[in-house]
Amino acid sequence: MTSKTPILQLEHLGMTFPGHPVFNDLNLTINRGEFWSIVGENGVGKTTLMRTILHQLRPTTGKVNYLPSVNAVQIGYVPQFRNIDSEYPLTIRDFVGLNLTGWKLPWLSRGERQRVEAMLKQTGLTKLANRPIGQASGGEKQKAYLAQALVERPNLLILDESTASLDPVTKTELLDLVQQINQTLDLTVLFVTHDIPLARRYTQQFLMLTPQGTEQGAIDQLTDQKVWRGEAEHV
Amino acid sequence: MFSYEFMRNAFAAGTIIAVICGIMGVFVIARNMSFLTHTLSEIGFSGAAFGIFAGWTPLSGMLLFTVVSSVIVGQLSVRAERREAATSAISALFIGLGILFLSLANTNASYATNILFGSVIGISSSDVTQMLVLSILVLIVVLVIYRFLKFDSFDHTGALVKGLWTNTLSVTFLVLLALSVSVAAQIVGSLLIFILLTLPAATAKYFAHSVGRMMGLAILLALVGVWSGLALSYVTNYPVSFFIAAIEALFYFIALGWQHAQTAAKN
Numbered sequence: 001m002t003s004k005t006p007i008l009q010l011e012h013l014g015m016t017f018p019g020h021p022v023f024n025d026l027n028l029t030i031n032r033g034e035f036w037s038i039v040g041e042n043g044v045g046k047t048t049l050m051r052t053i054l055h056q057l058r059p060t061t062g063k064v065n066y067l068p069s070v071n072a073v074q075i076g077y078v079p080q081f082r083n084i085d086s087e088y089p090l091t092i093r094d095f096v097g098l099n100l101t102g103w104k105l106p107w108l109s110r111g112e113r114q115r116v117e118a119m120l121k122q123t124g125l126t127k128l129a130n131r132p133i134g135q136a137s138g139g140e141k142q143k144a145y146l147a148q149a150l151v152e153r154p155n156l157l158i159l160d161e162s163t164a165s166l167d168p169v170t171k172t173e174l175l176d177l178v179q180q181i182n183q184t185l186d187l188t189v190l191f192v193t194h195d196i197p198l199a200r201r202y203t204q205q206f207l208m209l210t211p212q213g214t215e216q217g218a219i220d221q222l223t224d225q226k227v228w229r230g231e232a233e234h235v
Numbered sequence: 236m237f238s239y240e241f242m243r244n245a246f247a248a249g250t251i252i253a254v255i256c257g258i259m260g261v262f263v264i265a266r267n268m269s270f271l272t273h274t275l276s277e278i279g280f281s282g283a284a285f286g287i288f289a290g291w292t293p294l295s296g297m298l299l300f301t302v303v304s305s306v307i308v309g310q311l312s313v314r315a316e317r318r319e320a321a322t323s324a325i326s327a328l329f330i331g332l333g334i335l336f337l338s339l340a341n342t343n344a345s346y347a348t349n350i351l352f353g354s355v356i357g358i359s360s361s362d363v364t365q366m367l368v369l370s371i372l373v374l375i376v377v378l379v380i381y382r383f384l385k386f387d388s389f390d391h392t393g394a395l396v397k398g399l400w401t402n403t404l405s406v407t408f409l410v411l412l413a414l415s416v417s418v419a420a421q422i423v424g425s426l427l428i429f430i431l432l433t434l435p436a437a438t439a440k441y442f443a444h445s446v447g448r449m450m451g452l453a454i455l456l457a458l459v460g461v462w463s464g465l466a467l468s469y470v471t472n473y474p475v476s477f478f479i480a481a482i483e484a485l486f487y488f489i490a491l492g493w494q495h496a497q498t499a500a501k502n
């Protein structure tokens with residue numbers, strides 16, 4: 001690995017919804033090019049943490065710092081849920097292109113169109129590009145969300161259970177793609193998942209949220225038993 | 236029918252309105268703002284009544300009321316569920332005010348029906364110029380913020396992540412909508428403006444799958460409605476809004492039927 005440049009620092013971060021503490025005094029430094037998995041049981045606060053990192057939620061205590069500056073960090077986010085109903089009209093191609101806001105003319109430039117096509121190809125969506133995204137399957141939607149996040153070439157990518165509805169082959173294909181960009185372009189990735197074997201295969205570090213507190217470390221210390229302690233006892 | 240100046244003016248005005256409504260309508264539908272658009276048109280009615288009462292033109296009163304209220308609604312739009320109820324309350328208040336202003340202004344009933352339901356005969360060439368200027372203003376702003384507005388309207392989640400200034404965009408859009416409502420009210424009347432601002436775009440959504448195509452189709456549908464409405468109204472002497480409403484609603488139901496048949500064929 002190359003020398004470590006921090007791009008994101010969480011300092012004493014705490015989040016409490018009215019009458020309901022989610023996490024507390026969370027300290028974490030994420031360096032450029034790292035691939036993290038974020039694990040923990042349902043409702044423990046993974047999505048809340050991601051939304052705090054994105055400044056969509058204001059933390060109750062502590063700070064989220066982007067280094068060297070917020071502007072330099074382009075974030076791609078593939079959220080767990082999205083408001084796309086079955087009558088949503090845009091095609092997958094147009095949906096992916098929405099994220100291109102750099103050039104100011106209403107229509108996309110030739111270069112931008114090429115970027116969209118390349119992204120569609122990399123995510124295996126070329127054949128489906130003209131299908132309205134409202135009519136796409138759950139997995140196809142996830143691919144389109146990923147393509148949209150990647151088309152603007154982010155340097156921080158946040159995936160919130162984006163592979164949960166994918167079949168095993170597609171899952172591997174998409175994570176291979178993310179891994180490839182992670183390695184070649186130094187893309188930093190935060191991958192929220194419940195799939196520990198998958199996390200072990202692709203990521204380098206983990207952050208585990210539990211109702212008692214957080215734990216972080218190298219990925220080879222992460223085991224199913226560790227995360228699903230409660231269940232492991234019953235087995 | 237084009238030998239009459241008022242008919243030429245009406246067609247020119249109708250064409251401008253159709254173009255503006257087609258473009259703005261696509262965003263109205265994408266942002267789920269049909270209901271708010273309806274309310275803005277009622278506020279427009281109240282503003283027009285106030286304009287008459289204050290001795291201004293109806294258009295000036297309308298512009299004042301819709302623009303101010305759109306900024307207020309924009310600040311108020313914190314929670315979607317609460318917005319519906321708040322919007323209904325505001326709309327009730329403004330209809331009441333509109334009726335009050337009209338009775339205070341002591342104008343006759345036909346003037347009131349003109350504001351509510353529109354009128355073809357009243358349009359002068361200076362009205363057309365005024366509408367053209369306002370419409371061009373709206374179009375320029377839309378053009379400048381187009382990509383941001385498109386992203387925010389069709390994928391609010393994505394736009395938020397991107398850090399787009401979604402609140403500013405939302406207020407800007409509401410002000411543009413207020414301008415469009417005031418422009419369109421000149422011909423279809425304030426109670427029926429929302430037809431042109433919602434139905435053509437809602438119909439287009441079923442047939443076109445890119446923002447550009449949706450706009451093109453919505454403009455076309457609005458143009459067909461307005462032009463044939465004007466012509467039919469000229470021939471029959473029935474109100475133009477009736478024809479426009481009937482034609483646009485017909486298109487919409489055809490689209491729904493088509494969509495239904497498509498889904499049925501798939502299963």
Ligand SMILES: Nc1ncnc2c1ncn2[C@@H]1O[C@H](COP(=O)(O)OP(=O)(O)OP(=O)(O)O)[C@@H](O)[C@H]1O
Pocket residue numbers: 017018020022040041042043044045046047048049080
């Ligand atoms: N806006 C909110 N207001 C109040 N409570 C909330 C809010 N958002 C989340 N919560 C609560 O915070 C806790 C953490 O939710 P969060 O969505 O972060 O869990 P998660 O770890 O992502 O779970 P999952 O694995 O099911 O996605 C939950 O108990 C949830 O009910």
Ligand SMILES: [Mg+2]
Pocket residue numbers: 046047048080160
């Ligand atoms: Mg979650």
